[in-house]
Amino acid sequence: MVVTAAGCWIKDHRTDVDGVDITIASSAEYETWYGPEFELQLKCTAQQDLLKDDHIVWQMKAEPLRKLINPKRFTPALLGVLLVPEDAGSWLNQSEEQLLLEGGMYWEYAAKLGEIPEGQGSKTVHLPRSNLFDVERLLGIMRTIGDGGGR
Template sequence: MYITTQKEEFSYAYINAVASAAGYSFQIAPRPLDLVGVDVTITGIALPGSRRRTRIDLQVKCTSQQLLDQDFVKFPLLIKNYDELRNDNPDDDPLLLVVVLIPDLQEDWLQQSETELCLKRCAYWVSIRGQPPTENQSTVTVYLPRQNIFSVEVLQALMQRIARGEPI
């Protein structure tokens, strides 16, 4: 398997683990959705008082590049992806960028024992919905706040906001 495919699959496993632990279903998007920037969909059942089933789409990136500074993950994103993510059509499900940072060496991505399975490093998320177009030609640097860790608690909070019809 190519390393890029391994990274993609690892990032999906990471997000699947978080979604499952949070009580939501995880689905890799079919090809037509992938072509418009959706890699993964996370779905929850309708909550009491909610007007709809909760669903969030993710565009997922995985890298071992050193992109961290004190406050942000600085990710170079293709303009095509940037434009997909900044879509502000209120009829569309929220679409977030999730960047999974992993160690350089593949053998360091995961540690396993009889008592735990540890996926290494960390995933961060950001919504750039409604951001202005860029004049850049190939990439734009997206700043993901380091406090935006893609965790069980954060995913549950995001899904609750969606269920209430609140923007992310």
């Protein structure tokens, strides 16, 4: 819903062989690029204790993290973690007039997640709470990438 509200669209990946689940694309023109896009690795959890005062923590396995943070990626990549209520029955409220999802998704550029040493099986990464995935921030991501940044 956020992607559509921002005037963007999703390209679906059938598998996440490259460590990502979807590509989000735009047809807007920016300073450097027309039609910016980025790849997104999606995670979902109901573990409320992962949410801290200024960030959410997420434990990433080494292999998918290495793929996600690979500096040779042609398309910028991000990690998104959706935090939903513990009670699965309260995630979604739907009627003819509205569709409400309780929870929020936090994101970070893969390049900012840091390296993972060889031999280490996983790494805890931090996604700032200020990076709430909403229309304004999605358009900001597109602007950053479209202006030549975001890597």
